Structures are given as C-alpha cells and as structure tokens.
Amino acid sequence: MSTAVAPPSGHQPDRQSDEQSDQQSDQQVADLARRARVAANELATATRATKDAALHAMAAALLEHAEEILTANAEDVAAARADGTPEHIIDRLSLDHARLAGMADGLREVAGLADPVGEVVRGSVLANGLEMRQVRVPFGVVGIIYEARPNVTADAAGICLKSGNAVLLRGSSSAKRSNLAIVEALRAAAVASGLPADVVQRVPAESRASAQQLMRARGLVDLLIPRGGAGLIRSVVEESTVPVIETGTGNCHVYVDAEADLDMALRIVLNAKTHRPSVCNAAESLLVHADVADAFLPRVVTALQEAGVTIHGDERFAAYDGVVPATDADWAEEYLGLHISAAVVADLEAAVAHIRQWSSGHSEAIVTGSQAAARRFTAAVDSAAVMVNASTRFTDGGEFGFGAEIGISTQKLHARGPMGLPELTSTKYVVVGDGQVR
C-alpha cells in the first residue's frame, strides 16, 4: 500500500529567495501549501504552552532583528517613493522602532489570550451510550492576501499560530523586503520554540500569478482572508475557489429616530463620522426621522460642517448652505473620509428600507428613547452589528473584548462581525463508544 508519509520539515527556516519564487509560481504556491499542511498537522496538536512560547519568541525576534527589518523597510519605502507612491500609502508602509515595538506587543497580547483549540462547543451522551462532543480544531492552512501595511505580517502570523493554523502570507509587492525580513525573524523564532518553520510562510508577491494560484488552491488551502481595499476583496471573492471570508466594507448608517435624545444623537453622529473617518466602522450615512428634522437638521449640519465634513444631502438637507445634493451613488458610497450622505425619512420603516437597500451590512445605529423602535430596528436590520444609542465605531474586536482581530466579516457564512481567535477555527465531532453499531 501507499502510505506516503510526508517528509519531516526538518524545522529549518529555509530562506525564501525572491528570484527563485518568480519562476513557476503555480507550482511554488502549491509546494508552499503542501509544506504548510505538514507544519499544520504538527501545530494542530501543539499545546498552548508551546504556542505561547513561540509567540513570545517571535516578539523578541522582531526586536532582535530590528535593524535588518528597518533596513529592508527603508529600501521598500525608497522604492515606493521612487515610483511616486502617495504619501498616505508611504505612511502605511513605513516602520520604525515604535511600530516594531507595537507589533511585538501585539504578539505578546495574543499569547495571553485563551487557546480556542480543543474548546468543547457542545457535548452529550446519546441514547445508545455514545459520548459525543463537538470540539474546536484549527482550519489547517490559512491564506491571507493583504495590502501595504507590513504590521499585518506579524499580526496575522500571531493570530493564525495561536489558533493552530499554518499561514501563507501574500502581502503586497511594495512591502516585499519588509515582509521577507519579518517572516524570516518569525520563522527562526518558531524553530527555536520547537515548531516547524513552515507554520509561517511568505508567498512571493512579485507577480499577480501567486495571488491567483493561492485563490485556486482548493484542497491545499482551507481558508482565504483578503485584507485591504474594496477592489482587492472583490477580486478575491470573485476568483477564489478556496473558501473566503469577506472583510471590511462598511457603508454604515446612523438613524436618528423621532424619540431620540437629540444631544445624544449629535454626539453619536459626530463620533461615528469623525472619530476615525478612514475605517470601516465609521458612519457614511445619516437618516433623520421627519418629526425631528426641523429641530435636528440645523444642529447636525452646523456641527458636521464645523468638523470639516461635507454633507451630501437629500432635498431637506440640501436646503442648508454648503450641503451638496446627493445622488444614488452617494447612498451606496463608502467615503472613508470627511463626507456623509444624509436624508430625512418618513418613519422608522422608511429608514429600515433605506438601510436594506444601500447598506453593506457592516454596522448600523439607531438613536431612540423608544423601546418599541429599538426592538423593531434591531430585529429588522440585518447587519453584522446593530447598535442602539451607541456609535458604530464600537464594532471592533478590541472594543468587543476579543483581544485580537483578524478582520471584520461582512458575510454571513461562518463568521460575522469582528473575528477573533475562535472564528479562525473549525470544529469536529469526537464520538466515543464501546462497540456501538446501527
């Protein structure tokens, strides 16, 4: 018979050269995935103590290898500048000692979180005496396709390692030198902790072919998570045959009900829009019940404009100075900046209908003093998070107390909302008997 045991990984951190990687990337991604599987099989049964030791070793390695990592990063930054990359992208790409220390802290924090692997999700004894339990197990091999930020390299590696998954990291070409240096440090630390180097691998980012191969590696890769802009996520969702978790698009609404405390409403609208406009849980659209429009519109228009926000409004809002008339494109837009669409709605049901039509299903908030309105809104609005009298900005793994977050899922399959460690696991049933047959 053919038992074909996979060769031992040898626990050696092989240096992955960029030159070799560009050739035959199809074959190479499959090879990387097979090496990841061998490492994943070992990692799946590693104890929490071993995994936490590896995370601490990885944190230390980032600081020990700071000079190599920062030198590599400086080369990436110089190349990006030479290519005319905009300054806000350069900022995302850039590392310094403080950011590196932040990455190390993040790995240590993940070490402090409970291990999801082995958690018994449910269990019972069946009528025939079989003991059945459903337990959390790692997915196995997880691929991450992401853009500029090199800190994602360490964050994603740490979260995947703690949840027992070998990770294939496919960052952007612009960060290739930084990511290579970070991954080398992490791999060496894994080996020093008794884990296979291949629990963390970098997928060459030099050609688009490697991303496409990763997306088509069904059976070799168990899960793919895209992190980045809407274009990246859409292309992964469309092209991938590997199961994907969609993250991040947030066209979030705040609805100010007839029964709202208008001072509270103003605070929430301003916070949701302006606290950090570039992130997915920032508000992009404001809906106001007609009964409070006369009282609320002058206040909210002034406050938003004073905060530098451009309002794209319906007829009611457009009656105010400086408000730009909204088009349908505005209702659909995730501005990710100091813009907001705004409309007056006849009642709560009209607000729900608007949200059903335009929302991306991330986060929506109602401001109301009415129990009936809150109950109807939370039941009728089907988004990952539905807030009552709170800012949409709270949809966040850290705020929810998850301790670490690999992204915010806007799909309904498997995980929805902020994804922590348990969301990076699957389950299996373990059934123990004493000879039962049917």
Next chain:
Amino acid sequence: MSTAVAPPSGHQPDRQSDEQSDQQSDQQVADLARRARVAANELATATRATKDAALHAMAAALLEHAEEILTANAEDVAAARADGTPEHIIDRLSLDHARLAGMADGLREVAGLADPVGEVVRGSVLANGLEMRQVRVPFGVVGIIYEARPNVTADAAGICLKSGNAVLLRGSSSAKRSNLAIVEALRAAAVASGLPADVVQRVPAESRASAQQLMRARGLVDLLIPRGGAGLIRSVVEESTVPVIETGTGNCHVYVDAEADLDMALRIVLNAKTHRPSVCNAAESLLVHADVADAFLPRVVTALQEAGVTIHGDERFAAYDGVVPATDADWAEEYLGLHISAAVVADLEAAVAHIRQWSSGHSEAIVTGSQAAARRFTAAVDSAAVMVNASTRFTDGGEFGFGAEIGISTQKLHARGPMGLPELTSTKYVVVGDGQVR
C-alpha cells in the same frame, strides 16, 4: 431620497409556469431571488408559533393534494422510463402515498424542534456599560440544488422555513412536475398561515442556465447547498460565487488497532460497510495494524465476503482467495456499494498518514482498547467525525439528536458534519447603550 420599498408580495401563490421560465432564465432567477428576499425579510421576524403553524399546514397540504402530486409524479416517472432511466433512479424519483406521508411527518417533526432564530450565542456587558449579545439570525435566501428525489423538496423547504430562510429550490429536470405540484401545495399552505408564498419558490429546472444563474447570484442569494452526487457538488463548488456548503462525499475509514477487541472490530467493520452501503457514512476502506493482521485478516475477509463485499486489498489482503489487488484509485474511491479497500499498516501513525492522504474528511473510526491510541487518533485525524469503538454510520443528524438534517458538511467553513437547524443560521451582534461614543 430613494427609499424604494419593495412592493408587497400580496401573499398570493403565483403559479410558476414552465414555459415562461425557460425564457430569459438569467433575469428570472434574479427576480425569484429578489422576491425571496422580500419574503425572507418578513419570515426573519415571524414567531416560532407562526412558522410551526405553517409547517403543520404544509404537512396537511401534501396529503390534501396527494392526488395532484402523485399524478404529476406518475408523469415524471413515465417520462423518465421513456428516456431509458435506470431503475434505481426511477425508484428515487417515485412517490406513493406512504412516501408522501413520510414527507408530511418530516415537516411535523421540524415543527417540533426548537427555533434556532433569536438564540443568544454569547453576551456580556462591556467595560463602558454597552450590553453586547450575539444572536442567531437567518441567512436570508438559501438556494438548494439537488437531484432526483422529490422528497428533498419538502424536507429542504421545511428546514429552511423553520430556520427563517426563504428557499429557492432547484431540483432536477426529471422531477419537474412532481416538484411543481409539491411547491404549489407548500406555497398555498404558507399563505394560509399568514406567511408570504415566496418563502418557498421553485427555480425552473428545464435548462442548466437556471442552475448557473443561481450559482452566480452573489448578493441576491446568501448560501447555496448542493445535494447529490460528487459531480454535481464539484461543479457547484467550482462555479459558484455564492457561498457554498459542500456536502456528502464520504471516503470513510475503519482502523483496527493493535489493541482492538477483534470481535468488536468485526462487528463495526461489517456494520460500517454493509448496513447501508450507498450512503456517505458507510466505510470504504479498512486499515489493520500489522500486529493483529494474522489474527484478524482471515476472519474479516471471510465475514466481508460472506456479506457479498468485494475486497480490494494490498499484498497482505490479496493473499486471500477472492481479494482483488488494490491500486491507488481504490484508496481514493467512494464505492457507495459492496466494495471495500483494505490494507495492513505498520502502526497507528501509518494509519493516520494513510487517512490524511486519502480521506475525504467525512468520518473515520478507530477500534482500540488503548486510551493512548484513542487519544492520538482523535487528535491527529482531522475529519468531520472521528469515532472510537463505534461505527462510522453514526455520523448522521438523526443519530446525533439534531432532529433534522439538511446534509453532512465535509468542509471546514461555517458547518462541519451533520447540519441541523442552527447550521442554517448566521449571527449578528446587537449592542445596546445609553449614548456611548469612542
């Protein structure tokens, strides 16, 4: 502003004619999905009492309309016979009063199960006083693509309705008259119970285009579940941009350990292979530890052959009369009949390696008296169900006490193993505060 509330469904069971449906099926599937969404929004907030009443009404309607359904089925059967369809397919296609009564019983059983919608999966109060809870909600619109058996039409409709999902049923062309008659009865019963008719809709099955459109209806359909043969499932997985749950392929192994009670092992092997060979949780491969090969092989070969099973064996097994030499194709094969592949392995690790290489990840069993062997096998084998001293045949929603089953998932994302009502739901976070901002 554009609030564009969808028109009321009117709660009228529109007759879906086959002729109209073949034209412009692209547009039609999208239209059906949009109607399903309107119905799903209403169904999502329906009480358990309403849903259970509808399930009882549907059960009654199947019996009231028995003559129409059986007449339509007779036409399907006659057409299939005229096309030269094999008799075992004809059997799957055929309905009679007893099978119809079984379908009605199934709907009543689903009515008796707990409602998964609204279940609080977790909840806590955050440090800032926000009350956070994660609650089960329906997916919304679920598509089922399935083959011959018309009983799936009622089963899937009942399970989807109870879990709050509007369903798009795309059965096979050969059952189109039966499915149409069943769906008409179910729709009328839904309306009589105060639910929209469009909670259950049939997707025309006359052309392959309708299935393809269903697979590409991302955003309109939340989840697609293929039920049928390996070819159907593979094509849905490959082509679909809608999230898919893969069901059903079972290349299941029984491993007889060195420490096995050989009488128990014989009972389990025979049960797993011969109790119902055509189903996915039947055993397809037998592995025997070398230490017990001399004692066990003569017994198991004789018993399997007496039960009519053809053994495809490695060299050790092939030494016995009537055993056919196995090729690599045999290790990968899901026979779904009275065949089994069989090999002697050096030890437990070789059994694990063989299973990792060849299993479809459905169900594997170890027979052993050793606690250490059981612990290692259940940890190292990553399948939906891992059995110790029990038949693989127990991987089943009914056996696990789930009460209803839409299929057995062999993927790791979202659901793994038998899928009951909770597996047909997503979750959302409801966060209630009193004005919290960041």
